[in-house]
Amino acid sequence: MATVNRDLLQQVLQDLIDDENLRQLFFTDKASALSRYSLNPSEERWFSRINSMADLEKEAKRFEITLKSGSPKEVTPLPGADTGDSAGRLVNTGFASFNQPQTPLDYHVPLNTNQDYYFWLEVGELIAGAIDELPQPLPPLPPNARLQVVLFPFASEFALTGEEYIGELKQEEDGAVRVSRPATRPRALLGKPIMRQRLFFLVHAPPRPGAHRLRCNIYYQQLLIQSHLVTMQVAVNPQPTERALSTVVDYTLSHTLDIHNFAEMESTKLSLMLNDNGNGSHGFRFFGEGDFQSNATLSETALQDLIEQTRQALRMTAWGDDQPYNPKKNPNQVYRYQKGKITLSQLRADLIRLARNGYRFYDTLITQLAGDKLKARQLRQMMLNTGQVQIATKQAANQYVPAALFYDYRLDANLGEADYELCPTFVDAITNKKPLAETPCFHGNCPTQSEDKPLEERLRMICPSGFWGFRHNLGMPLSIASAPDAPSSIPCPGAPEFTVGAYQGFQERAEHEKRLQALQNGLVWHYASSRDDTLKELNQTKPHVVYFYCHGGVANNVPFILVGKEGERGITRDNLDAFDIFWEEPRPLVFINGCHTTALEPEQAINLVSGFVESAYAAGVIGTEITIFEPIAVAFAEEFFARFVTQRQPVGEAIRGARLKMLEAANPLGLVYIPYVMPGLKLG
Incomplete structure (x- = not known):
């Protein structure tokens, strides 16, 4: 993450105070006003908090900039800008000693080895002694909103004491954010006002000197909105150094503080954050309903092996070969789910393969849940019923997990293929054309998984409802430093506008386009049949899709x-x-429905995907795990858009519905689609 030059920030603030013309431009066109300065993305984002003259004066005061006699002339803020007191909603973090918890420790001095400390967090004005390199404000929240603050350890580094890893904040009627549920209650502070302002977490410094870390996440309705990486130097005989204690925000859904994003968010069942631990391993941070909290660690090699095995199973399902699609090299790579050629035996074999790989991936992950078997059981139980799931990820390609392929029904993955049986309820539904969404399987009540049945019988039963991608509404919004907030809705009171770029050689293209245009009366269709026209339409139109x-x-x-x-x-x-x-x-949803692509899998595609979000300001992007074929592309897109556009379902729900619709036709390949988008995004 880019660092912030405080001297440069101070210079810009001084110019804004002294130069009325620059100040007027800043409050009407920030980008133009700041373009004369060489600001990095973090510095540009810092100025997004200043939306009124009051904000500017507060920041000037923080930097000890002397105002001229008489306040600068008030100007009209940016249209639609939040004029709330963002400076009064800064997230402050720091450390305190066990014996003096009310006093922040100097961030220049390392912590002692093998000693108890309090990590603390408070939302408000900037606090002297806070260790945040670039303090970030909380978004203005709905009235009486509650936030969960969760502390996660890194393996073999700082230890958390007991169950004191979750605290809760509440926004009061006066706008102040106060503690509604403490994590730790320091004895020296019981009954004192600071306990209503500041959360405390008891932590224990490791015996090993060096750099150590904690992760502090902030959730709203189980949705991760900020993640803070806390780094601490630990020493035997601590001596002052440049910056021994620091906190950096490395994941955020909110840069610009749009209250509407948070007011419209639906409750999330589970948030799963994946991050690089920086030591050749990856950390998974879980937080869900009922204050479920846990974390797991996998080596980079183990994670990539699991991803590749899962992807190989998808390739085998799609074209009968576990290698990437390259028909010039291997002409036998042919689509296996052509209409009229699908058999139940083929579907059975493919579901067995996918379930084996998905279960092994899931099992490898949950067995690492902080060494706690009870946590694994709680997670499985919590995830039985359909819900919204956020996979929090950053731009890096290795910050990725194919959660749609997780299979969490207990399974003996070592049986022979002939020993498995497909769920009779599922088989009956697809044989007799019954909607899968109406069966008990997809509502957490698959008959094959009943506790009344012998374990040996359950271990050989396979039901597609065991896959997260068929049971949950998934979303994987990217957090990119210079990108705007991930919105929860695309304003569209009437018929939407589509901007479409199509490859002309596809056999099903013309009929596919006709069906999409007929989704809704009045739908506006900006169509391009060449590269140049596509780029022109992308530049000149204002589409919703x-x-x-x-x-x-x-x-x-x-x-x-x-x-x-x-x-x-x-x-x-x-x-x-x-x-x-x-x-x-509006900021549109971008859907890249790429057929017969070669070598374009998530590790490569992430560069293009992040470009649409970061450079073009798309609301999100839908892509694919592996290459797809025209029948998949047509069937999935038409069902997805019918739900997203006509029925106004959120993206996560519409994707799940399209997957189930394909599965009703005995095709499991709806699982290939990846939603790099908030699962609750919808047309407003």
Whole structure:
């Protein structure tokens, strides 16, 4: 994450105070006002908190900038900007000694080895002694909103004491954020006012000197909105140093403090954050309903092996070969789910393969849940019923987990294929054309999983409702430093506008386009049949949905999508900036439905996906785990858009519905789609 030059911030603030013309420009067009300064993304984001003259004066005071006699002239803030007191909602963190918990420790001095301390968090004005490198404000929250603050340890580093790892904050009627449920209650502070202002967590420094870490996450309705990485130097004989204690915000859903995003959010069943631990391992941080909290660690090699095994199972299902799609090299890679050629025996074999891999991935993960078997049982029980699940991830390709393929019904993965049996309720539903969403299996009550049945029988039963992608509404919004907030809705009171770029050689293209245009009366259809026209339409239109029905691939390690005719050039991430493609309002959902792509899997595609979010300001992107074929693309997109556009379902629900619709036709490949988007995003 980019560091912040405080001297540069102070200079810009001084200029804003002294120069009325610059100040007027700042409050009407921030980007133009700041363009004269060489600010990095973190510094640019810092200025997003200043939306009124009161905010500017507060920040100037913090930097000890002397105001001229008479206050600067008040100006009209940015249209739609939050004019609340963001400076009064700063998240402050720090450490205190066990014996003097009310006094923040000097962040220049390391902590002692093998000693108890209090880690603390308080929301309000900037606190002297706070260790945050760039204090971030909380968003203005709905009235009486409650936030859970959860502390997670790193393996073999700082230890948490007992069950004191969750505290709760509440926004009061006066706008102040106060403690509603303490985590730890220091004896010296019992009954004192500071206990209503500051959360305390008792932690124990490790005996080993060096740099150690904690992670502090803030959740709203189980949805991760901020993640703070806390780094501490620990020493035997601590001596002052440059910065021994520090906190950096490395994941956030809110940069610009839009209250509407949070007021419209639906409750989340589980948030799963994946982050690189920096030592060749990855940490998984779980937080869910009923204050479920746990964490797990996997080595980078183990995680990548599990992802590749899962992806190989998907490839085998799609084209009968576990290697990436390359028909020029292997002409036997042919789509296996052609209409009229699907058999129940084929579906059975593929579900067995997918379930084995999905269960092993899930089992490997849950057995690492802080060494706690009870946590694993609680997670399985909590996730039985359908709910919204957030996979919190950052831009890096290795910050990724294929949660749709998790299979959490108990399974003996070592049986022979002939020993498994498909769930009779599921078989009856697809045989007799019954909606899967109405069966008990997809409501947490699969008959094959009843505790009344012998364990040996349950271990050989396979039901698709065991896959998270068929049972839950998943979303994987990216957190990118210079990108805007991930919105919860796309304003669209009437018929939506589509901007479409299509590859012209697809056999089903024309009929597919007709069916999409008929989704809703009055739907506006901006259509491009070439690369140049596509880039022109992306630049000139204001769509609610951008739909690429395209080819794709990678050339010289640069991912691209291909529209128009064979032989045309591709569209790459840098084209978004070069052709000035930027959607301020509305911010559309981008759907990349790439058929017959080669070598374009998530590790490569993330560069293009993040470009649409970071550079073009898309609300989110839908992509795929592996390459797909026209029948998948057509069936999935038409069902998804019918739900998202016509029925106005949130993205996560619409994706799950489209997956189940394909599964009703005995096709499990709806699981290939990846939603890099808030699961609750919908047309407003």
